[in-house]
Each structure stands twice: as C-alpha cells, then as structure tokens.
Amino acid sequence: MSLGVMVVAMIATPLFDQGGEQRRALANVVVLSLFAVGLLTTWAVHQVRAIVAAGAVVVTTYFVEVLGSTTGFPFGTYDYTSALTPQVAGVPLLVSFAWAGITLLVHGMFAGGGARWVQLSMMAASITAWDVFLDPQMVGEGYWQWQPASLAFRGIPLVNYAGWFATALINSALVMVICRAPHAVGSHGATQQLSIATYATLTVLSTIGFVFFFDDVVVAAVGAVAMGTCLWWGLRRSRRSSIGLT
Numbered sequence: 001m002s003l004g005v006m007v008v009a010m011i012a013t014p015l016f017d018q019g020g021e022q023r024r025a026l027a028n029v030v031v032l033s034l035f036a037v038g039l040l041t042t043w044a045v046h047q048v049r050a051i052v053a054a055g056a057v058v059v060t061t062y063f064v065e066v067l068g069s070t071t072g073f074p075f076g077t078y079d080y081t082s083a084l085t086p087q088v089a090g091v092p093l094l095v096s097f098a099w100a101g102i103t104l105l106v107h108g109m110f111a112g113g114g115a116r117w118v119q120l121s122m123m124a125a126s127i128t129a130w131d132v133f134l135d136p137q138m139v140g141e142g143y144w145q146w147q148p149a150s151l152a153f154r155g156i157p158l159v160n161y162a163g164w165f166a167t168a169l170i171n172s173a174l175v176m177v178i179c180r181a182p183h184a185v186g187s188h189g190a191t192q193q194l195s196i197a198t199y200a201t202l203t204v205l206s207t208i209g210f211v212f213f214f215d216d217v218v219v220a221a222v223g224a225v226a227m228g229t230c231l232w233w234g235l236r237r238s239r240r241s242s243i244g245l246t
Helices: 002-015 021-046 048-071 093-110 116-141 158-178 185-212 217-242
Strands: 078-080 144-146
Touching: 002 021, 002 185, 021 048, 021 093, 021 116, 021 185, 048 078, 048 093, 048 158, 093 116, 093 158, 093 185, 093 217, 116 144, 116 158, 116 185, 116 217, 185 217
Parallel strands: none
Antiparallel strands: 078 144
C-alpha cells in the first residue's frame, strides 16, 4: 500500500508546476510513504525495535542537519528555504524522515548473513547514491540552496556526498545495532524482496524523471549507475542469502 502511494506521488509530481504547492504536497507524500515502507518492513522482522531505530535516525539526522545548515559541516554551505514545513530551528522535519526512510529501507536490502562491515558499507553507499537524484531535484524545486563550490556536480558540492556517506555510516550503524537480531526470522525473505523492489522503484522512476521531465540526462545517467550498482549488490546478497551463503 505505502509503496503504491509512493509510486503514484512520484509519477504525479512532474504533472504540476515546479516549486508549486502541489509538488510540495507530493514531496511530503513521497517521503512519508518511503518512511512507511522502511518502518513496516523493519517492523515485520524486528517489531518494536523498528520504531526505536527510526526514532534514533530521525533525531540524529535532525541534529546533523542543524549543524550542517548553520556551519557548513559536513555537507558544505547550504540553506533551507521556507518552502518545506514544518521546520524546527530552520530545518524541515521532513528531511529527517527521508533519512530514516531510506536507512531502514536499505537495512532491509542488506540484512542477513555476511560480514557486518560489508553490510555497513553497502548501506552507506546505497543511501548516498540516492542523493545523486535527490539533491538536484530538491534544489530545482527551491527547497534548499547551495553556495557555489569549485568542485561540484550539477551545482552540488562534492563534499556533500562525502558528508552523506559519513552520516549514512552513522545511521546505518545505529540501525544495525538496534536491530541486531531478528524478532521474526520467517519474515526476512519477504521484507528483503519488498525493500529491494522499493529501492528499484526509486531508481527507475528517478531516472525516468530526469530524462523526460527534469531535463538532465547527466543526473539521470550518474544516478542510474550509482543506484543501479547498489541495487545489483542488494539482489546479489538476496540470492546468496536465499541459498544459505554468507
């Protein structure tokens, strides 16, 4: 259900004027639907620990975003506009829910056997890959703005992606520690497949959006390669888990 709502909202977004109220409302729907998918898939395996993990990421990333928007560390110099509400100390609360949603989602993709450091690295890379699409789109919508930087990708400072990876490592470690043992082992396979399907949906629809509606094939190509590679890792890990390999 939540995945279906996310898909409809993503498809509907380009049908309205850029920066308009309809797109702001749909941005909320997309993020909250993503958060719901991540929370529900994590709940199916870890129950109440899913809520604790989600709360930990929301709180952590809120303070990271406050630090980032006021000091420029660790993402570079940027400012939120007043477009996304509600805000606390100038940071839209929706941003922290986006962090939590994608973190829980990729935890579902890569949960299972194998070295913990590999899982941690895969999660952080998959979260950061999403921002290849997210930041250019959100800047285009006028939700935040960056100060010019000498090293940038489509106006986004490259240091932003290093900051995303570092923050994603922290978030991923939090979720892995909190959800370190499954509560309902039998649910793992189905939730992993749903997590992979959701990440694949984000990849495909974001690529289509930038090719046909947001007029930036460079972002489309780089984002598709980045997220597609992470998706391949998730599929490979899922297949290995299904036959009992680590």
